[in-house]
Amino acid sequence: MGASLENHRPHEVVIVGGGFGGLYTAKALKNVKNVNVTLIDKRNFHLFQPLLYQVATGTLSPGDISSPLRAVLSKSKNTKVLLGEVNDIDPEAQHIIMGDKLIPYDTLVVATGAKHSYFGNDDWQKVAPGLKTVEDAIEIRRRIFSAFETAERETDPEKRRALLSFVIVGGGPTGVELSGAIAELAYKTLEEDFRNIDTSETRILLLQGGERILPFVAPELSKSAAESLQALGVEVYTKTRVTDIDNEIVTFKQGDQVQQISSKTILWAAGTQASPMGKILAKRTGTECDRAGRVIVEPDLSIKGHQNIFVVGDLSSFSHQNGKPLPGVAPVATQEGEYVAKLVKKRLQGRTITPFKYNDYGNLAMIGQNAAVVDVGPFKLKGFPAWLFWLFIHIYFLIEFDSKVLVMIQWAWSYLTRKRGSRLITGKESLALAKVITQQPSMESR
Amino acid sequence: MGASLENHRPHEVVIVGGGFGGLYTAKALKNVKNVNVTLIDKRNFHLFQPLLYQVATGTLSPGDISSPLRAVLSKSKNTKVLLGEVNDIDPEAQHIIMGDKLIPYDTLVVATGAKHSYFGNDDWQKVAPGLKTVEDAIEIRRRIFSAFETAERETDPEKRRALLSFVIVGGGPTGVELSGAIAELAYKTLEEDFRNIDTSETRILLLQGGERILPFVAPELSKSAAESLQALGVEVYTKTRVTDIDNEIVTFKQGDQVQQISSKTILWAAGTQASPMGKILAKRTGTECDRAGRVIVEPDLSIKGHQNIFVVGDLSSFSHQNGKPLPGVAPVATQEGEYVAKLVKKRLQGRTITPFKYNDYGNLAMIGQNAAVVDVGPFKLKGFPAWLFWLFIHIYFLIEFDSKVLVMIQWAWSYLTRKRGSRLITGKESLALAKVITQQPSMESR
Numbered sequence: 001m002g003a004s005l006e007n008h009r010p011h012e013v014v015i016v017g018g019g020f021g022g023l024y025t026a027k028a029l030k031n032v033k034n035v036n037v038t039l040i041d042k043r044n045f046h047l048f049q050p051l052l053y054q055v056a057t058g059t060l061s062p063g064d065i066s067s068p069l070r071a072v073l074s075k076s077k078n079t080k081v082l083l084g085e086v087n088d089i090d091p092e093a094q095h096i097i098m099g100d101k102l103i104p105y106d107t108l109v110v111a112t113g114a115k116h117s118y119f120g121n122d123d124w125q126k127v128a129p130g131l132k133t134v135e136d137a138i139e140i141r142r143r144i145f146s147a148f149e150t151a152e153r154e155t156d157p158e159k160r161r162a163l164l165s166f167v168i169v170g171g172g173p174t175g176v177e178l179s180g181a182i183a184e185l186a187y188k189t190l191e192e193d194f195r196n197i198d199t200s201e202t203r204i205l206l207l208q209g210g211e212r213i214l215p216f217v218a219p220e221l222s223k224s225a226a227e228s229l230q231a232l233g234v235e236v237y238t239k240t241r242v243t244d245i246d247n248e249i250v251t252f253k254q255g256d257q258v259q260q261i262s263s264k265t266i267l268w269a270a271g272t273q274a275s276p277m278g279k280i281l282a283k284r285t286g287t288e289c290d291r292a293g294r295v296i297v298e299p300d301l302s303i304k305g306h307q308n309i310f311v312v313g314d315l316s317s318f319s320h321q322n323g324k325p326l327p328g329v330a331p332v333a334t335q336e337g338e339y340v341a342k343l344v345k346k347r348l349q350g351r352t353i354t355p356f357k358y359n360d361y362g363n364l365a366m367i368g369q370n371a372a373v374v375d376v377g378p379f380k381l382k383g384f385p386a387w388l389f390w391l392f393i394h395i396y397f398l399i400e401f402d403s404k405v406l407v408m409i410q411w412a413w414s415y416l417t418r419k420r421g422s423r424l425i426t427g428k429e430s431l432a433l434a435k436v437i438t439q440q441p442s443m444e445s446r
Numbered sequence: 447m448g449a450s451l452e453n454h455r456p457h458e459v460v461i462v463g464g465g466f467g468g469l470y471t472a473k474a475l476k477n478v479k480n481v482n483v484t485l486i487d488k489r490n491f492h493l494f495q496p497l498l499y500q501v502a503t504g505t506l507s508p509g510d511i512s513s514p515l516r517a518v519l520s521k522s523k524n525t526k527v528l529l530g531e532v533n534d535i536d537p538e539a540q541h542i543i544m545g546d547k548l549i550p551y552d553t554l555v556v557a558t559g560a561k562h563s564y565f566g567n568d569d570w571q572k573v574a575p576g577l578k579t580v581e582d583a584i585e586i587r588r589r590i591f592s593a594f595e596t597a598e599r600e601t602d603p604e605k606r607r608a609l610l611s612f613v614i615v616g617g618g619p620t621g622v623e624l625s626g627a628i629a630e631l632a633y634k635t636l637e638e639d640f641r642n643i644d645t646s647e648t649r650i651l652l653l654q655g656g657e658r659i660l661p662f663v664a665p666e667l668s669k670s671a672a673e674s675l676q677a678l679g680v681e682v683y684t685k686t687r688v689t690d691i692d693n694e695i696v697t698f699k700q701g702d703q704v705q706q707i708s709s710k711t712i713l714w715a716a717g718t719q720a721s722p723m724g725k726i727l728a729k730r731t732g733t734e735c736d737r738a739g740r741v742i743v744e745p746d747l748s749i750k751g752h753q754n755i756f757v758v759g760d761l762s763s764f765s766h767q768n769g770k771p772l773p774g775v776a777p778v779a780t781q782e783g784e785y786v787a788k789l790v791k792k793r794l795q796g797r798t799i800t801p802f803k804y805n806d807y808g809n810l811a812m813i814g815q816n817a818a819v820v821d822v823g824p825f826k827l828k829g830f831p832a833w834l835f836w837l838f839i840h841i842y843f844l845i846e847f848d849s850k851v852l853v854m855i856q857w858a859w860s861y862l863t864r865k866r867g868s869r870l871i872t873g874k875e876s877l878a879l880a881k882v883i884t885q886q887p888s889m890e891s892r
Contacts (some may be wrong), residue, residue: 063506063510063870066870081639081641193514193517
């Protein structure tokens, strides 16, 4: 740890994961003297996840919200990017294991994030995909636009109804943003594009387990968000639990009332669980994980008994601030990453640092054109001012990486003109679509 | 044909294929009185193919150069877009067959284009992909960037050399533009991104069978293009034939001299053959195809003996102008489509039209930043003026569809700043990359 001070060997920081937590750790260690950084990720790019729903609904392209890790860090001459998958950790020997390669570390930062959780119903995954990766977004985009295409050819009114029914499970930011975007798509963007179907007949159901959507914002903003969604045409159900998804029929329960809807497009935005790295860490260090599989960290984000192993971002369970773990959002991950970088620097100088404290600048969610909710400190905005603020914040953070100013202008432009250039149905399965549609004009419920 | 004049039933035009030929036929028939148009394509979008190489090399995203067919034609109220695959044609009954559905036509326009040809060496396809579809471009992008990533981890100098060797087969516009773009990538864009490899050691070979690259432009511009490519670092081989591709070794012959190069990234830009629709047409109508499988058309682009069936674009073999078939490029397809639309309109008015004549406005090819060649009538440009002209022309045609002005600005911006936001390694196979790299730091030659 402090060893490098004495022997002048550079202090080796290994970061696993190039999301917000890992990338901001690396960025904050840019060209720090006597520190070498190795950032390892399975992908060659950082994904700006807060805008991923816009790829899923055809407004942006994957490239618009992705920045090659090497490009972001090319000026960080002390930083190496490795493409690869970490298989194991050896805290005694202080190295990680990638295939047959060992990578030694002085400080290890684990930031491998989270994936979807279907709360034990893993068979739902296939029929109700979640939105975490670029591939997820392209798959959801394919499903949404294929549903409209197939409906255009469908003659059976019941099947057509199922094709024009969209169910979004989970009323957090992703669920709210997805359902708002699909509503705008169906009722505005695609209005003139079809000849046989009337896209205004589309039903969009947002199912939320808790008492209100967007539980992290103030109650009056939750209410305003629900009203905005309803004004757009989304049916918002709260206190509603999905009890079954089978054969493209969603069964859900609101109080004692059980309802069913036949839907070809079911999207999952309900739960997350920690990535497998959590379990590996627990096994190797004896540390504890919370119910969602997240690693419980100390006030300085390290693991109990391992002062030089840190966990940041969605994989981290930090509850020293108000008893509840911090939410899995980008600002938390970013601040955690920057904190760990600062701690490492101070420690190398032989100094200490106060415990991590998350500065909650608030919450944002986009509902649709000209509507959003913003809950930032004393500011509680809704409607158009909130939308403008949302746009500004996202531009601000997006350009930090990659000068994607023009992307955001383009995005705002296509948003205002309701054009969606990126509504492509692509991928291997997309070619099957033409065949399926061709061969089965009145297709079976599969 | 003229039938609709008498009975006032709308004249049904069915167009198969939404590339330049089919789309421009449909656009030119927009809201024409008493004409119904049905455009059928396997994909839900039109692809601006002249810029596809920029997706393959990470400058643009697929969404930037794709326009949803429904959106392009949404104001054409007489036009229906169908997603599907045409299986057969019945010229006697005057309908096409899609699965179990029959679609009757009065006029049929076939514009299904061409695909790669490996001149009988179909086993080369897997190791040397061509560039026709969005999926091709994403796959080539994956291969190019994965090669650099894998090289970064490779310790064996020979294997590293194979990873940093790129062979492009075919010296037409696609081959020239691909090799120029890869050169800029290796020698400029990625210069600072890697720590273990020196990307300036990259070798890029462009192999052209004929006497000169870009055979469609004037000889002095071919020469200038070759010089520009060489200045960028591309090794240009003319009069060179590939005799074998096996085990990632390309064997090629220039005169009597046989050479071999070990390369992990081999790209095919050499030949095309007509889509299978050509054979179906030949079988059903008794018409002839040329050596490349293209349908030989009459001076009015119809098929011999079938005045109401037209073939336009890359599938069409039109040699009434100067004895040689017109090349398979976008301007030819566009003009052919517009001609057929005009012919249909005139015919409905009981009038005739002079044979099709292609107005050759010239040829363009982009070589790299600030360099291109333009051979347009009296103008033979090279270098920066040619580059500006190339940019202007492509902006002009791209915005015709989709107001993608901002895309082009973004493109020019990223081109000038050498940033490439879209160099993503995505798709199912991309996740395997991390595993392969991890498990086999010194991987086998596969």
